[in-house]
Amino acid sequence: MTNKTFIRCIEYWVPGDDGTVLEFGGGLFGPAKRFEAATRKLCFGRGEGLPGQAWECGHPLMLKTLQAPSFRRAAAAQADGLSCAIALPLFADKRLCTVVVLFCSDAVDLAGAIELWHNQPEESTDMTLLSGYYGNTGDTFEFLSSHTSFRRGTGLPGRTWAGQAPVFMPDLGRGSGFLRADSALKVGINRGFAVPCGSTDGNIYVLAFLSALATPIASQVDVWQPDALQSHLVHSFSFAEAQPTAVAADDDKLALDDNIIAQVFATGVPSLLGQSLVIPVAMQDRITAVLAISL
Amino acid sequence: MNENQTTKFIDISGVEQVFKTKNGPFCALQDIHLTVAKGEFVALIGHSGCGKSTLLNLIAGLTMPTQGHLLCDNREIAGPGPDRAVVFQNHSLLPWLTCFENVYLGVERVFGAASKSTGTASENKAQLTQRTHAALALVGLTPATQKRPGEISGGMKQRVGIARALAMQPKVLLMDEPFGALDALTRAKLQDELLDIVSKTRATVVMVTHDVDEAVLLSDKIVMMTNGPSATIGEVLSVKLARPRNRVELAEDRHYVQYRKAVIDFLYTRQSHVEKAA
Numbered sequence: 208m209t210n211k212t213f214i215r216c217i218e219y220w221v222p223g224d225d226g227t228v229l230e231f232g233g234g235l236f237g238p239a240k241r242f243e244a245a246t247r248k249l250c251f252g253r254g255e256g257l258p259g260q261a262w263e264c265g266h267p268l269m270l271k272t273l274q275a276p277s278f279r280r281a282a283a284a285q286a287d288g289l290s291c292a293i294a295l296p297l298f299a300d301k302r303l304c305t306v307v308v309l310f311c312s313d314a315v316d317l318a319g320a321i322e323l324w325h326n327q328p329e330e331s332t333d334m335t336l337l338s339g340y341y342g343n344t345g346d347t348f349e350f351l352s353s354h355t356s357f358r359r360g361t362g363l364p365g366r367t368w369a370g371q372a373p374v375f376m377p378d379l380g381r382g383s384g385f386l387r388a389d390s391a392l393k394v395g396i397n398r399g400f401a402v403p404c405g406s407t408d409g410n411i412y413v414l415a416f417l418s419a420l421a422t423p424i425a426s427q428v429d430v431w432q433p434d435a436l437q438s439h440l441v442h443s444f445s446f447a448e449a450q451p452t453a454v455a456a457d458d459d460k461l462a463l464d465d466n467i468i469a470q471v472f473a474t475g476v477p478s479l480l481g482q483s484l485v486i487p488v489a490m491q492d493r494i495t496a497v498l499a500i501s502l
Numbered sequence: 503m504n505e506n507q508t509t510k511f512i513d514i515s516g517v518e519q520v521f522k523t524k525n526g527p528f529c530a531l532q533d534i535h536l537t538v539a540k541g542e543f544v545a546l547i548g549h550s551g552c553g554k555s556t557l558l559n560l561i562a563g564l565t566m567p568t569q570g571h572l573l574c575d576n577r578e579i580a581g582p583g584p585d586r587a588v589v590f591q592n593h594s595l596l597p598w599l600t601c602f603e604n605v606y607l608g609v610e611r612v613f614g615a616a617s618k619s620t621g622t623a624s625e626n627k628a629q630l631t632q633r634t635h636a637a638l639a640l641v642g643l644t645p646a647t648q649k650r651p652g653e654i655s656g657g658m659k660q661r662v663g664i665a666r667a668l669a670m671q672p673k674v675l676l677m678d679e680p681f682g683a684l685d686a687l688t689r690a691k692l693q694d695e696l697l698d699i700v701s702k703t704r705a706t707v708v709m710v711t712h713d714v715d716e717a718v719l720l721s722d723k724i725v726m727m728t729n730g731p732s733a734t735i736g737e738v739l740s741v742k743l744a745r746p747r748n749r750v751e752l753a754e755d756r757h758y759v760q761y762r763k764a765v766i767d768f769l770y771t772r773q774s775h776v777e778k779a780a
């Protein structure tokens with residue numbers, strides 16, 4: 208595991224047997240041992256803590272500072288250099304499958320941003336920034352993001368919205384799909400990766416990660432999506448720290464019943480697979496893809 | 503007026519515009535959704551052929567959409583009307599009439615006859631004359647009232663065009679590259695005057711422009727359109743610069759610079775392939 212990824216830890220929580228609490232399901236914590244130790248002891252009721260609040264709200268929640276009184280693991284987070292978190296509840300067939308929480312760091316040498324975009328279909332056709340964490344990227348980038356809205360199919364958030372599946376943009380500064388290219392280049396951001404998020408409020412949410420060459424989003428991300436017949440999962444693309452662009456599909460196909468990737472797709476419950484965490488991606492109450500993330 | 507009517511003063515929903523040509527159907531616009539709030543100044547920007555003027559003509563009621571609908575103040579736009587006044591790049595003044603008479607013509611048509619739909623009585627000549635003088639004063643042309651278009655400058659002609667539009671007290675002012683034919687200095691002067699007029703009248707404005715600085719200086723919202731054919735709205739940039747705006751002060755405002763760069767990037771980096779194709 209590299210020490211310099213923008214995402215520092217990932218954990219997932221699953222409903223207990225009686226459905227009243229969220230229990231720790233597993234995670235990738237890397238060198239954040241104190242945080243991991245503090246995490247394994249916890250559970251959250253509906254509305255409690257970040258995972259519980261995301262469950263209660265029914266949509267993604269970003270916590271831009273982990274020193275907030277409501278964050279139980281503040282001391283451990285500070286000790287391990289974690290500064291921001293985003294909780295993604297995932298629903299399928301109207302039931303909560305999991306809450307995945309990603310943690311990032313604002314260390315001086317880390318450059319990146321996380322943005323949560325949303326659209327309220329009954330109010331507007333625009334996708335606007337709901338919340339953003341910009342670390343050391345400076346305020347120009349944040350300023351433009353907060354003043355830009357996207358239509359379905361345009362820009363990184365808009366394309367993710369339209370495709371209802373993860374989108375990767377390998378070279379933001381030169382691509383034709385990134386509005387904020389000029390500002391991005393100035394702060395060293397050159398890659399974008401966005402995933403659709405589940406919700407129960409009828410709104411559309413997209414989580415976007417923007418990272419720099421020196422600070423990749425993760426050490427590797429693989430995306431699997433069902434084929435047209437919904438009979439297999441196809442390895443859509445992957446990107447890794449050492450690779451300049453996403454690797455095109457190598458036509459790996461998995462049957463929907465014989466492996467961890469397929470299991471995660473079927474159940475909506477994440478699982479550890481070696482050094483990766485496999486998590487489902489959902490939009491509008493159905494699972495549309497699976498990510499395997501290594502830190 | 504309730505909040506929904508205020509924020510959706512112009513409501514464009516699912517609009518598509520397909521023209522029949524000898525080479526077959528040509529889709530100029532598709533999937534256009536746009537709302538304009540009352541008192542908002544919106545700039546439409548994009549490369550040539552992206553359907554900006556087509557969209558403006560749809561709002562003006564000069565053409566009907568193939569699909570979708572357009573509402574202004576909660577009423578369907580079914581044709582042209584004085585509630586949506588248009589200012590074209592070509593001022594279109596009648597050369598044999600004075601500035602006063604050019605403006606008076608529209609004023610008489612709108613206010614000189616009783617209106618059953620609005621319940622207003624017709625105005626007498628003195629009232630119509632007063633309206634006309636007020637409109638010309640608003641654009642600073644009182645001294646040129648009795649001059650004909652051939653006797654005034656390009657900038658002054660465009661001011662008459664603006665006065666003519668404003669004299670009708672429209673709900674919406676639609677401007678299709680109104681300063682495009684003017685030199686840079688005159689253009690800047692008229693932009694400043696338009697800022698002043700809009701501030702006084704609190705008009706709702708939709709303006710087509712190619713000028714990035716003009717869009718950022720004047721508008722509350724910049725609607726960036728993708729390249730045609732089948733153009734649609736790409737991104738929308740909210741310009742939250744305080745008003746009144748002063749171009750000299752804004753030249754060094756970092757937010758102004760950032761907005762400007764974002765629009766330039768959209769036009770000349772991300773939508774630049776239209777140039778290469780040409």
